[in-house]
Amino acid sequence: MEYVIEMLNITKEFPGIIANDDITLQVRKGEIHALLGENGAGKSTLMSVLFGLYKAEKGTIKVNGQVAKIHNPNDAKKYGIGMVHQHFKLVHNFTVLENVVLGVETVENGFLKLKDAREKVEKISKQYNLFIDPDALISDISVGMEQRVEILKMLYRENEILIFDEPTAVLTPQEIDELMKIMKNLASEGKSIIFITHKLNEIKQVADRVTVLRKGKYIATVDVATTSKEEMSEMMVGRKVLFEVEKGEQKPGEVILEVKNLVVKSKHSHKNAVNNVSFKVRRGEILCIAGIEGNGQTDLVYALTGLTPIESGSLLFKGSDITHSTIRQRSVSGISHIPEDRHKHGLVLDYNLAENLVLQSYFQKDYQNNGFLKFEAIYKHATDLIQQFDIRSGEGANSKTRSMSGGNQQKAIVAREIDKNPDLLIAVQPTRGLDVGAIEYIHKKLVEQRDAGKAVLLVSLEMIEVMNVSDRILVMYEGELVGQADPRVVSQQELGLYMSGSKREVIE
Amino acid sequence: MNKLLKSKGFQNASASILSIIFGFVFGFIVLLISNPANAVGGFLTILSGGFTGGMKGLGQTLYLATPIIMTGLSVGFAFKTGLFNIGASGQFIIGAFTAVFIAVKATFIPTEILWLVALTGAFVAGGLWALVPGFLKAYRNVNEVIASIMMNYIGMYLVNFMVVKTVFDAARNQSMTPTRAIIPKVGLDTLFNGSNVNLGIIIAILVAIIAYIVLEKTTFGYELKACGYNRSASQYAGMNSKRNILLSMVIAGAFAGLGGGLLYLAGSGKHIQVVDILAAEGFNGIPVALLGLSNPIGIIFAAIFVAYINVGGFYMQLYKFVPEVISIMVAAIIYLSAFSLFFREQISAFFKKRTEGK
Ligand SMILES: Nc1ncnc2c1ncn2[C@@H]1O[C@H](COP(=O)(O)OP(=O)(O)OP(=O)(O)O)[C@@H](O)[C@H]1O
Ligand SMILES: [Mg+2]
Numbered sequence: 001m002e003y004v005i006e007m008l009n010i011t012k013e014f015p016g017i018i019a020n021d022d023i024t025l026q027v028r029k030g031e032i033h034a035l036l037g038e039n040g041a042g043k044s045t046l047m048s049v050l051f052g053l054y055k056a057e058k059g060t061i062k063v064n065g066q067v068a069k070i071h072n073p074n075d076a077k078k079y080g081i082g083m084v085h086q087h088f089k090l091v092h093n094f095t096v097l098e099n100v101v102l103g104v105e106t107v108e109n110g111f112l113k114l115k116d117a118r119e120k121v122e123k124i125s126k127q128y129n130l131f132i133d134p135d136a137l138i139s140d141i142s143v144g145m146e147q148r149v150e151i152l153k154m155l156y157r158e159n160e161i162l163i164f165d166e167p168t169a170v171l172t173p174q175e176i177d178e179l180m181k182i183m184k185n186l187a188s189e190g191k192s193i194i195f196i197t198h199k200l201n202e203i204k205q206v207a208d209r210v211t212v213l214r215k216g217k218y219i220a221t222v223d224v225a226t227t228s229k230e231e232m233s234e235m236m237v238g239r240k241v242l243f244e245v246e247k248g249e250q251k252p253g254e255v256i257l258e259v260k261n262l263v264v265k266s267k268h269s270h271k272n273a274v275n276n277v278s279f280k281v282r283r284g285e286i287l288c289i290a291g292i293e294g295n296g297q298t299d300l301v302y303a304l305t306g307l308t309p310i311e312s313g314s315l316l317f318k319g320s321d322i323t324h325s326t327i328r329q330r331s332v333s334g335i336s337h338i339p340e341d342r343h344k345h346g347l348v349l350d351y352n353l354a355e356n357l358v359l360q361s362y363f364q365k366d367y368q369n370n371g372f373l374k375f376e377a378i379y380k381h382a383t384d385l386i387q388q389f390d391i392r393s394g395e396g397a398n399s400k401t402r403s404m405s406g407g408n409q410q411k412a413i414v415a416r417e418i419d420k421n422p423d424l425l426i427a428v429q430p431t432r433g434l435d436v437g438a439i440e441y442i443h444k445k446l447v448e449q450r451d452a453g454k455a456v457l458l459v460s461l462e463m464i465e466v467m468n469v470s471d472r473i474l475v476m477y478e479g480e481l482v483g484q485a486d487p488r489v490v491s492q493q494e495l496g497l498y499m500s501g502s503k504r505e506v507i508e
Numbered sequence: 509m510n511k512l513l514k515s516k517g518f519q520n521a522s523a524s525i526l527s528i529i530f531g532f533v534f535g536f537i538v539l540l541i542s543n544p545a546n547a548v549g550g551f552l553t554i555l556s557g558g559f560t561g562g563m564k565g566l567g568q569t570l571y572l573a574t575p576i577i578m579t580g581l582s583v584g585f586a587f588k589t590g591l592f593n594i595g596a597s598g599q600f601i602i603g604a605f606t607a608v609f610i611a612v613k614a615t616f617i618p619t620e621i622l623w624l625v626a627l628t629g630a631f632v633a634g635g636l637w638a639l640v641p642g643f644l645k646a647y648r649n650v651n652e653v654i655a656s657i658m659m660n661y662i663g664m665y666l667v668n669f670m671v672v673k674t675v676f677d678a679a680r681n682q683s684m685t686p687t688r689a690i691i692p693k694v695g696l697d698t699l700f701n702g703s704n705v706n707l708g709i710i711i712a713i714l715v716a717i718i719a720y721i722v723l724e725k726t727t728f729g730y731e732l733k734a735c736g737y738n739r740s741a742s743q744y745a746g747m748n749s750k751r752n753i754l755l756s757m758v759i760a761g762a763f764a765g766l767g768g769g770l771l772y773l774a775g776s777g778k779h780i781q782v783v784d785i786l787a788a789e790g791f792n793g794i795p796v797a798l799l800g801l802s803n804p805i806g807i808i809f810a811a812i813f814v815a816y817i818n819v820g821g822f823y824m825q826l827y828k829f830v831p832e833v834i835s836i837m838v839a840a841i842i843y844l845s846a847f848s849l850f851f852r853e854q855i856s857a858f859f860k861k862r863t864e865g866k
Binding site: 331351 | 730733737747
């Protein structure tokens with residue numbers, strides 16, 4: 001069998017860690033090759049080596065059987081390798097078309113020649129059903145659309161080898177389905193795809209073969225068709241993973257948060273982002289707000305945590321009115337928040353891990369004395385959480401969070417927020433980008449919180465998470481609560497009807 | 509050895525030093541073009557800089573470093589918290605005027621403490637001057653660069669106007685001499701005989717150390733930096749980012765204002781001239797901060813380096829270079845050094861390649 005890409009015995013070190021330790025990856029022409037591994041296993045690093053962003057200390061790369069020297073992304077492009085990064089790299093105030101031609105633009109008499117480019121973009125868009133509007137501004141389009149622009153960029157450059165680094169982590173289930181179709185389509189046209197994901201379902205759905213990494217080492221390459229999800233996760237984590245969440249009967253207690261007729265103005269349109277929403281969260285329950293992305297969940301959470309002002313309505317937390325409390329007051333009184341956007345809100349990327357782990361508590365007596373930070377206590381705290389939550393990075397508490405793998409950044413946030421031991425934990429997409437082992441652990445932690453008589457408000461787009469973890473489900477559609485369900489009896493189909501707005505009921 | 513080469517501190521320092529070398533090479537080219545015969549002699553003078561005049565030259569270096577440590581801190585402190593304070597010039601001159609005004613007018617204050625009161629006034633006035641762009645940035649999201657440029661001009665004209673109104677020496681078209689409020693020399697004048705160095709340099713260094721401690725060791729500094737690195741995250745963490753931006757700007761302004769006081773109360777015969785020129789010390793804070801990588805301790809050394817080059821430039825007059833060429837040369841070295849720091853990335857990449865090559 002002939003390989004388009006062969007990465008042989010690749011070794012790449014970072015301070016304090018061997019991110020890739022003698023890894024071999026062989027990709028066949030026209031296949032979708034999944035890359036699977038725990039958070040921090042070295043997947044992104046390996047792809048960065050292939051794309052010329054990092055230079056490996058050891059190993060060779062072959063393209064179509066020939067040894068290839070790839071020192072920077074331009075070299076990679078010469079070999080027809082394109083990459084969609086874990087975090088996109090588009091210029092926001094440019095149009096789609098301008099972004100696509102950026103770097104390969106043709107200029108005539110000092111003017112950009114966009115006519116041919118536009119035709120080509122439209123042709124590709126049609127060929128692969130991308131539905132891209134070349135004149136839309138990047139700042140106006142959805143995340144899913146941004147990703148398609150990234151894909152189109154690769155196709156425009158006539159890349160034959162396409163790398164997707166966790167493309168589905170930021171997408172809605174609907175967008176994921178479409179992306180899967182696009183990928184299959186691309187493969188059938190003869191393109192070779194390397195696909196990183198933590199979701200075994202997706203691998204089952206589209207991939208031909210999968211290579212598994214663990215802690216920087218190569219474990220195996222197997223055929224997807226003949227390997228079960230359980231086997232894959234065991235290869236990756238080194239033990240059996242529970243997909244079902246184990247939890248006992250819930251014992252709901254007193255109401256801890258009461259939301260009354262909440263209205264939040266939308267920043268983008270004249271409609272209200274959250275429109276007259278009322279509900280209660282009790283101690284000892286995990287309440288899930290389900291819905292398709294962009295139906296007001298984000299604004300609801302911002303209003304609860306104080307990041308956005310409330311237009312009208314009120315919030316009662318543990319019996320006291322917090323409608324106009326500051327973010328700090330809410331946090332200190334017992335609300336934790338795992339934010340949706342880990343880079344925007346969750347972390348100060350230029351601070352190290354220890355500094356980030358006290359982001360919500362640096363002002364508490366434990367960590368400061370008369371305004372002076374107690375570094376010893378801060379680092380001790382970090383070491384404890386790193387152990388407890390298995391946060392992996394090159395230099396432990398001293399690692400800059402910017403250099404950490406995406407999943408480990410997420411684990412750091414979850415650790416910090418749960419460690420605050422809040423009465424109410426607001427968790428937005430808490431397992432985004434995490435490996436199955438880490439997801440299992442976080443879910444266990446959420447259930448522990450609930451069993452300890454705390455309340456958890458879970459906002460998730462992930463159907464399986466919604467069904468498995470929650471005790472009660474509220475569905476949000478266009479800023480309103482349109483349905484209530486018991487996860488033990490409701491079917492996914494029925495939830496889907498609520499989520500798409502085809503069904504609604506009055507919630508008492 | 510490899511560890512040392514890869515350590516961050518070393519990379520930072522080596523980047524600064526390589527930048528300086530780059531600046532010198534460029535300066536030498538300027539000299540070669542303007543006066544080839546004396547280029548080598550002139551260049552050696554600049555290289556030996558503050559050492560040229562013996563102890564006096566060293567003293568002058570410290571004297572000249574004093575105000576630019578303060579303006580460097582002003583720019584660097586703001587930068588650490590995500591703000592670009594280009595208004596150090598205005599804050600500096602407002603501080604200078606306040607100091608001179610108190611020194612001349614506050615006759616009721618005993619001589620022993622008058623200089624201290626005047627310096628405090630300079631500190632406060634500089635801070636107040638930065639309050640305006642700070643407030644606009646924090647509460648109205650007005651770009652602080654534009655606001656502080658405007659405040660530079662307003663400050664300059666206001667000071668010219670106020671000097672004429674209050675402490676004017678009409679014969680010389682400048683401010684009066686603040687004879688009663690000269691900063692003590694504490695013996696530095698005998699150590700560095702013939703120079704103008706005084707307690708001011710020690711004050712400036714102390715302030716830099718305090719700034720370092722505040723930024724690196726306190727919860728306040730933790731908040732300021734968090735706010736500078738990622739404003740959204742600092743809000744999420746419940747920090748009052750508006751207040752932090754305002755405070756950071758005010759502190760930066762106070763540093764620059766104090767710099768003005770330290771220079772004009774040095775007893776070196778320097779007066780506020782009634783001319784329409786923005787104070788250069790303010791702008792020199794920018795390359796100082798860049799060269800010092802916005803680290804307060806780094807800024808002390810960067811300011812001394814810049815002063816050292818300036819003293820060298822002073823002695824270059826012996827080689828009959830026209831003052832303009834000297835100014836160009838000095839400016840070229842300083843600015844090129846500072847701006848080539850932008851190539852830091854390449855420099856660390858260069859070292860990485862070398863160690864990988866082995
Ligand atoms: N630029 C860097 N500097 C230092 N360490 C790094 C850097 N990039 C990655 N690492 C470290 O290398 C290891 C592998 O990281 P990598 O990003 O490849 O993981 P990953 O498999 O993509 O994980 P995830 O699923 O969480 O995205 C991690 O421990 C990470 O901390
Ligand atoms: Mg990754």
